[in-house]
Amino acid sequence: MxxxxxxxxxxxxxxxxxxxxxxxxxxxxxxxxxxxxxxxxxxxxxxxxxxxxxxxxxxxxxxxxxxxxxxxxxxxxxxxxxxxxxxxxxxxxxxxxxxxxxDVVEWLGRTNNTTLLRYVSTNPADQMHQGPIQEIAETIIRLNLEGGLFASSPDWPRMLDYIARQDDPTVSRFEKDGSADTNVWIVPILQILDDELVPRGLEYTTVGRALLLGRPQTVSDPAQARLGLDSFTGDIEIVRDGAAAASLVWVTNQNDQEIANTQYGVSGVVSAAYGRLDTLIRTQAEGLTAYDLWQIARGTYPGRNPVPTSLRVPDGARLAVTAPVTMRQLVAGVRIDVAAPEMCMAVTQPYRLSDVEVEWSDTGEDVGISLVPIGYPFTSPPP
Known part of the structure; x- marks a missing residue:
């Protein structure tokens, strides 16, 4: 092993x-x-x-x-x-x-977008067409880095050959500020990912030089490893926290002063166990349709129902050298299962690896990780 x-x-x-x-x-x-x-x-x-x-x-x-x-x-x-x-x-x-x-994502934070953001066409032959949100993210990156008036050379940060994708099966539609807007949104590419595409279900991370554009893992995805309590040194915490729970996620562009001509999107299931357990997200982003708001609600829902039970590794607790997982498998976002039947909560469930932190010195190597629960996906029809 x-x-x-x-x-x-x-x-x-x-x-x-x-x-x-x-x-x-x-x-x-x-x-x-x-x-x-x-x-x-x-x-x-x-x-x-x-x-x-x-x-x-x-x-x-x-x-x-x-x-x-x-x-x-x-x-x-x-x-x-x-x-x-x-x-x-x-x-x-x-x-x-x-x-x-x-990491190489820094290049996206220091490069402003110079392209139109109108991924509304249903024709796959069009350069900007509807598709998985991961494909849209890669297209935005490629169009900005391939060259153009402001480029010192094509793909100056040498990123395009190192992009890998795991696409969401859902086709997404994305545009900035509505179909009548022909202006370029001049912000860093990274801001487009963070503000617009991550809420719609994009996940990004890096391994070495590779930029991985993926989706949140679900219970249907295979686990990279299965850990037990003996995989950790020091103490661990298991926390079941209702603050992040929701059976329905609502996203709206209403505000306290204006509710006329506004939209909303909702995703989730009505829960007999929890009753009405709603989470409301307000956004002031302009030009969002009901479809856009539904995409954000759908992307925010996983991990909220049932009430998430998180495994926390406090400061000082690290992976044991005998942990049955390799450094190559410790990629942020992958599924890692944890079995702790000896604990009162008797946790045996899938988690998502959110962070890895490694320190090395003359005293040796410490590898710390953070895990968050994997949510059950819910796909409702769009409005």
Whole structure:
């Protein structure tokens, strides 16, 4: 059975933008600490600390030339590439040199959209057509990064060959500000993902250089691993929290001053167990139709019914080296089952991996994870 194991070594390489051409690499003896994360629907980060005395004069000179966004940081766990992204900040102290970086999603946060957002056509031959929300997200990214008036070169961050998708079976329709609007929404691409597409069911994360555009996992998706209490060191918490529960999710563009000519969308099931257990989400985004609001309600519903039971790994609790899961399987968003029959709540249920946080130093490696319950999907017909 595969196990997490304990890393024998970590290596860090500074690459030129694009992640293929090396610029410099600190020696193993000078790399004193490494921290890196994986997360869902957010930027992950990495930091390395280098002892200047052990690095030597030549390496120190190279470190002094590291330029944010010109260079990228790559981290290897033994021989496996586990993290990569543009350098954000370099800090030099008397005895140490610190390099901080963000994953490749940072490029989407620093590139403004220059395309129309009208994915309303039902003709698959059209460049902008209705489809899975993951396909729409990839198209928006591609159209912005392929080139154009403001591009220094086609695909300057070298991302397009590293996009992978897991599509939702539901076809989505998406446009910004209605069919009569022919203006470009000038915001970072990442803001379009976060504000418009994630509420409609998109999930994004990175593994190494790969950008994964997926969907929330459900009970019908296979589990990457099955963990027990002996898979964790230290304490864990099982929390059944009704604050996040709902049998019906409502989304409306009404506000306290204006309710005329507004719309709403609703998704969920009427629950005999809970009665009416509603959650209301208000949005002030312009140009949303009833269909758009239903999409947001549908994307928000999973994980609310039944009342979610979450497994929390407090500070100090980490995965054991014998945990039956490999680092390659610890991808944010995947399903991981947990069985804890010895607890009073007797949890045996599927979870979604939301975060991974890894720290390595001369004292060894700590791997922490966060898990949230997987919701039961509900697909109602659109309005």
């Amino acid at each position: 595969a196990q997490l194991g304990c890393a024998q070594e970590y290596r860090a390489i500074i690459h030129w933008r694009g992640g293929s051409l090396p610029f410099t690499s600190p020696s193993g003896s000078s790399l004193t600490s490494v921290r890196w994360t994986r997360t869902i629907n957010d930027l992950s980060e990495a930091t390395i600390t280098i002892a200047k005395g052990a690095a030597g004069a030549d390496c120190c000179g190279k470190l002094g030339q590291i330029e944010p966004y010109v260079h990228e940081l790559t981290i290897y766990r033994d021989s496996e590439l586990v993290w990569q992204g543009p350098v954000l900040r370099v800090t030099e102290k008397r005895t140490a040199f610190i390099v901080e970086a963000r």
